[in-house]
Amino acid sequence: MLIVDRFAAPFFGIGLALSVMTLPCHAFDTSNEMNEDSSPFALFKFGFSAYKKGDKDEAVKALRFAAEKGHQGANWKLGRMYADGDGVKEDDYEAYKMFEQVVHEGAEQGTQNESYVADALVALAGYVKRGIPNSPIKSNPSAARDLYLQAASNFGDSDAQFELGKMLMKGEGGQPNPNQAARWFRLSAQKGHAGAQAMLGNLLFQAGKTVRGLAMMTAAFERASKQDRVWIGDIQEQAFSIANEADRRTAIVLAEDIIKTGDF
Secondary structure, three states: OEEOOOOOHHHOHHHHOOOOOOOOOOOOOOOOOOOOOOOHHHHHHHHHHHHHHOOHHHHHHHHHHHHHOOOHHHHHHHHHHHHHOOOOOOOHHHHHHHHHHHHHHOEEOOOOHHHHHHHHHHHHHHHHHHOOOOOOOOOOHHHHHHHHHHHHHHOOOHHHHHHHHHHHHHOOOOOOOHHHHHHHHHHHHOOOOHHHHHHHHHHHHHOOOHHHHHHHHHHHHHHOOHHHHHHHHHHHHHHHHHOOHHHHHHHHHHHHHHHHHOOO
């Protein structure tokens, strides 16, 4: 079954009208006799190997040839590299077009391409939500919400579920819906997403489930990346400052159990 982009298609006409491969391709020399005539998979495999070895110039060349031959993973990887400025000059619009191509091609259920499409949808949603300066991509929170919904529902992507939950909480791109936000946070948290776990914990705390909420926020803080620890720490500290000493002590013990078992 082909999973198609039923939400995003109306917003991507501009990008698809442009060539995804805008930079010139040049043959590359390798000891493995790899060239532009090799199979898409062989080119992708070589490019990924070169990337892991730190030879990103060769990686880009190989991935670009693979992408031109229709390899979805190559388009996705190039999109990530342009989005992060990893081995190439950072270019959000170039990344957008590559992710757009991945989504446009869709994915057969049960294949590796599903993960590429899911991640590309999340990336596109982020770009559409905030817009890309000096490009045709303008901020459109409503369209971004639809894209997150597709990635969250069709692919069960935890990042999409988290971002969709935040938009539903704030009423971005549509009416606020705290109940639906909590549902998406829970689904994402069940997959180990620290941010979603923190948001769900905060909702529980505000609903009067003090100990459980504090414990979830504390466990989320311990699991979170360095970047996410900043905002998670802020809401955790605010909640701890309100709670009484007995609840704080109980929550810390419960948080240790959550961290060990993964069951919240």
